[in-house]
Amino acid sequence: MSILAQRLSAIKPxxxxxxxxxxxxxxxxxxxxxxxxxGEPDFDTPDHIKAAAKAALDxxxxxxxxxxxTLTLRKAICAKFKRENDLDYTPDQVxxxxxxxxxxxxxxxxxxxxxxxxxxxxxYWVSYPDITLLAGGVPVFVECTEANNFKLTAEQxxxxxxxxxxxxxxxxxxxxxxxAYSAADLKALADVLLKHPHVWIMTDDMYExxxxxxxKFATIAQVxxxxxDRTLTMNGVSKSxxxxxxxxxxxxxxxSVIKAINVIQSQSSTHTASVSQAxxxxxxxxxxxxxxxxxxxxxxxxxxxxxxxNEAEGLxxxxxxxxxxxxxxxxxxxxxxxxxxxxxxxxxxxxTYLLEAEGVAVVQxxxxxxxxxxxxxxxxxxxxxxxxxxxxxxxCASLK
Numbered sequence: 001m002s003i004l005a006q007r008l009s010a011i012k013p014x015x016x017x018x019x020x021x022x023x024x025x026x027x028x029x030x031x032x033x034x035x036x037x038x039g040e041p042d043f044d045t046p047d048h049i050k051a052a053a054k055a056a057l058d059x060x061x062x063x064x065x066x067x068x069x070t071l072t073l074r075k076a077i078c079a080k081f082k083r084e085n086d087l088d089y090t091p092d093q094v095x096x097x098x099x100x101x102x103x104x105x106x107x108x109x110x111x112x113x114x115x116x117x118x119x120x121x122x123x124y125w126v127s128y129p130d131i132t133l134l135a136g137g138v139p140v141f142v143e144c145t146e147a148n149n150f151k152l153t154a155e156q157x158x159x160x161x162x163x164x165x166x167x168x169x170x171x172x173x174x175x176x177x178x179x180a181y182s183a184a185d186l187k188a189l190a191d192v193l194l195k196h197p198h199v200w201i202m203t204d205d206m207y208e209x210x211x212x213x214x215x216k217f218a219t220i221a222q223v224x225x226x227x228x229d230r231t232l233t234m235n236g237v238s239k240s241x242x243x244x245x246x247x248x249x250x251x252x253x254x255x256s257v258i259k260a261i262n263v264i265q266s267q268s269s270t271h272t273a274s275v276s277q278a279x280x281x282x283x284x285x286x287x288x289x290x291x292x293x294x295x296x297x298x299x300x301x302x303x304x305x306x307x308x309x310n311e312a313e314g315l316x317x318x319x320x321x322x323x324x325x326x327x328x329x330x331x332x333x334x335x336x337x338x339x340x341x342x343x344x345x346x347x348x349x350x351x352t353y354l355l356e357a358e359g360v361a362v363v364q365x366x367x368x369x370x371x372x373x374x375x376x377x378x379x380x381x382x383x384x385x386x387x388x389x390x391x392x393x394x395x396c397a398s399l400k
Contacts, residue, residue, distance in 0.1 A: 015367035023361035052282030069096025100249030110260035122369035178320025190224035308389035336399035358391035
């Protein structure tokens with residue numbers, strides 16, 4: 001009898017983390033590697049947030065907190081939802097976890113039984129399917145094509161819903177594509193969901209503030225208040241505040257689901273770190289004066305990367321509305337041969353041979369459920385991105 005649980009056979013380690021680790025190993029071995037796999041802002045956590053954490057330490061706030069999070073933080077989350085999303089929640093409708101991933105994990109574990117279906121638009125963030133599988137659920141993938149800017153349509157949603165559907169997962173702006181759903185897009189989906197009262201909606205709004213040009217962010221419970229009672233609205237401080245390592249995610253929703261999530265958390269991490277919660281409360285309560293400069297930098301990087309990728313032979317790349325990712329097609333490279341005689345048969349091959357030949361680490365589209373594409377994170381400096389895209393252009397030009 002194996003010591004390992006059978007459930008592990010259904011899942012795999014995070015491909016994005018694996019790419020980042022591989023790039024780090026090659027760097028440690030002396031290779032000149034540019035890693036574009038990590039979804040992590042290169043900015044430092046703002047000083048006022050760090051100061052709030054230091055002040056909490058000085059006050060001795062190093063003890064256990066409530067499982068759902070400190071009352072101070074949950075009140076700050078409620079105020080944020082009201083101020084930015086026109087959503088009314090009370091503190092007992094809010095749960096705080098160790099990052100957005102744990103909040104999603106807790107929610108799925110608390111609600112999904114064996115055979116329950118979870119609709120996951122593809123391309124998707126890599127953890128949605130595996131968390132569903134761990135709970136015994138069935139991921140139902142809906143392919144969202146480049147022709148529709150990688151977004152789910154109302155017709156596709158309607159066709160995917162069955163009597164077994166438990167959740168629809170919506171991520172906007174998207175990891176990996178950067179595509180974002182407008183209020184009109186969400187209203188079209190909401191009209192379908194109103195016809196199917198057994199389907200719940202989980203919104204992953206982690207990249208809410210990272211939108212560009214004239215795009216206006218919206219979340220589905222805001223757009224259609226009739227869905228409020230079956231929507232779990234999830235967010236966090238990792239991306240907008242450069243706090244990935246602080247591990248603070250949160251969600252608000254119906255009290256019954258929040259209580260169930262807290263039961264799961266009470267038997268795992270108990271709560272996220274007390275000092276991280278103090279930092280997050282400051283992040284959500286104080287003005288984001290630092291953010292316009294960050295957004296400007298991200299938009300300039302996006303435009304740089306999109307331009308250079310579209311100049312590469314065999315590649316094409318849409319301009320996304322948000323996040324800090326692009327999802328270029330490498331269809332024009334499939335079937336070609338590298339300088340050392342290897343044939344590119346998939347986007348996984350493209351990513352592997354690019355890393356070998358030019359030392360640029362990207363994540364293959366197969367990891368996100370839609371090929372032939374690859375994901376680039378542009379959460380690094382313009383100089384690094386320019387060098388990386390120059391190498392990508394050179395690699396593409398070398399293909400025969």
